[in-house]
Each structure stands twice: as structure tokens, then as C-alpha cells.
Amino acid sequence: MNIALDYDETYTADKVMWGSFIGSAQARGHKVTFVTFRPDYRPDLSGYNGDIREDAKTLGIDIVFTEGEQKSACFDADIWIDDAPECIPTYSQVSYLWE
Secondary structure, three states: OEEEEOOOOOHHHOHHHHHHHHHHHHHOOOEEEEEEOOOOOEOOOOEEOHHHHHHHHHHOOEEEEOOOOOHHHOOOOOEEEOOOHHHOOOHHHHHHHHO
């Protein structure tokens, strides 16, 4: 499975628990990727997202910076784990709900 894990307020809410989850998922052959709404460059966070880059390197996972775009438009996941699910679908993916 391809698992998208949000970073801010999801992974950072309990790094130890998510670290165990990521290790278990990887051991079973699944791929976990940080998918964040952040832009790739954040001057307020050591310039280049030092926090998320360091955690991803330690965990051996990739990062997708959506730069404020809906996450599913930037990454194809089988499972989404996110504290703000409204950031995941694109308008076309949910517009049928209002038709």
C-alpha cells in the first residue's frame, strides 16, 4: 500500500507512535510518505523545512510538498492519514455530493 501521512499536527502529535507505525508498515512492504500542505521553502523553519526533512531522513521516507494544493492532486495514495481531511480531495472528487 501507498500510505500518505500528514506531518504537522498528525505525525508531530506523537512522533514515537507514528515512528513505530512507519517501521511496521515498511517491514510489511508498504510505502509511507509525508504529504504536507506546506510549501517546499519555509523561511520561518530554517529555510528549507529542516524539521520535516530531518524526520523523513531518520525514518527513511519521502516528502511531498503540495504547496497549498489539495493533496490528492499532488500524490496518489491508497490510504490517507491526516488531521485535516478537507485538504485531501480535489473539488472534482467531492463536487458530486452537491449535485
